[in-house]
Amino acid sequence: MIYRLRDIILSFIGLIIFSPFILLIIIGLFFTQKKIFFTQLRPGKNEKPFRLVKFSTLRDIEEGENEYINQQARLTPLGKYLRKLSLDELPQLINVLKGEMSLVGPRPLLLQYLSIYTEEQRKRHLVKPGITGWAQVNGRNQISFSQKFEYDLWYIANRSHWLDIKIMLMTLIKVFKREAVYVDEKTTEELFDGTN
Numbered sequence: 705m706i707y708r709l710r711d712i713i714l715s716f717i718g719l720i721i722f723s724p725f726i727l728l729i730i731i732g733l734f735f736t737q738k739k740i741f742f743t744q745l746r747p748g749k750n751e752k753p754f755r756l757v758k759f760s761t762l763r764d765i766e767e768g769e770n771e772y773i774n775q776q777a778r779l780t781p782l783g784k785y786l787r788k789l790s791l792d793e794l795p796q797l798i799n800v801l802k803g804e805m806s807l808v809g810p811r812p813l814l815l816q817y818l819s820i821y822t823e824e825q826r827k828r829h830l831v832k833p834g835i836t837g838w839a840q841v842n843g844r845n846q847i848s849f850s851q852k853f854e855y856d857l858w859y860i861a862n863r864s865h866w867l868d869i870k871i872m873l874m875t876l877i878k879v880f881k882r883e884a885v886y887v888d889e890k891t892t893e894e895l896f897d898g899t900n
Contacts, residue, residue: 710865711807715800722794729759729782729791737763737780741795746812749832754804756812759783759792790879796835808868809834810856813896820898828856831863838867841874849896 719726733740739760746756761783779787786792799805805812812833818826839847839855847855859867 706865707806707868708803710868711800714807715797718794718797719801722797725791726794729786729794732782733760736782739764742792745815746833747815747818747829748804748812749829751818751826751829753815754799754802754812756799756805757795759786759795761787761792793835800835804832806832806834808836808871810837810859811840811852817896820896824857825853827860828853831860836871836875838871841871841878844878845894849894 730740737760742758742760742762743755745753748754761780762778763780776784783792796805800807809832810828837856838859839852842855843851
């Protein structure tokens with residue numbers, strides 16, 4: 705209950721503080737790529753699906769193009785800037801207000817991964833997914849999925865308000881340094897196949 709109250713207060717304050725930036729981003733996306741939001745079903749607490757919302761950063765897939773190959777080529781000019789500053793994540797404050805996410809927790813991954821998780825890996829869904837998390841401040845997109853899951857499970861076992869504050873402060877530092885935004889020069893997000 706205390707975590708939920710904290711999330712409501714901080715996400716509401718965050719939406720107010722960032723509202724001028726959110727408005728500018730919406731206007732910028734409308735005039736440069738028409739598509740403003742990206743939404744996708746993701747597993748939440750206890751694997752219950754919810755619709756995650758982000759600012760759109762990729763152009764549409766062209767015919768015959770693989771969605772996950774050379775993703776950086778699909779980044780729009782504004783989208784590239786939004787990702788570097790993690791501003792594409794701002795709409796998730798709405799997910800937090802709705803109670804679907806928390807400010808801090810394991811990042812919500814794709815629904816298709818649920819069928820290939822080990823029983824230990826599934827435990828990452830014992831808490832609400834977060835906008836940021838322990839794995840994000842310890843490597844983000846440049847660590848393997850197995851490392852991410854280890855960090856997620858460590859977070860769940862050691863979860864506390866003090867740890868959450870530490871993660872939020874570390875997140876701000878990472879954002880300003882723009883560290884580990886991409887997997888490599890072509891990939892913005894790696895796919896999990898049950899082994900990596």
